[in-house]
Amino acid sequence: MAGLPEPVEALINAFERLPGIGPKTASRLAFYILRQPEETSRALAEALLAIKTATSLCPICFHITGAGQEKCEICADTRRDETQLCVVEEPLDVLVVERTGGFMGRYHVLHGVLSPIEGIGPEHLKIRPLLERVREGKIREVIVATNPSMEGDATALYLRTQLQPMGVRITRLARGLPVGGDIEYADQNTLLRALAGRQDL
């Protein structure tokens, strides 16, 4: 934007790179912060850094956990069913499924979906560790809860070809979720129904 000092422009650009934020919102956010006391900026900057330095991924399920923790809370919870595994795209999806209260098994976070167009193959996702977990033999059902999108479906089918020889039941969330939408936008009841009505893949 013409006529703006470089730091203002830099912050607008940084906001614009965030998902769902267009140029207008980016400018509004930057000017809002400009008007706030320095403490607001400092707290925001510290939170932005801490999310990288004070967190890590659970080595078992790849959900986000506090740095230095051996495993995440869900993996550490011995009351949870070890025979059911819910496979999701992103850590946020774990929270979404947890919020329904309808699942008491374990999770596996893929950190994305297969996308030949974007050059994302199985080796870019946490698929190998998933296969290793299933190969250990405790898991009896793998619920594939990837989004009902083309990539989500393709990922589910790929997982089926990999998991089928291991003799586990493979299910997919029932239709009824908005097609093309992310499971994170589904309301709790819809997701609960999709979970309860899951079908063999």
Ligand SMILES: [Zn+2]
């Ligand atoms: Zn975990």
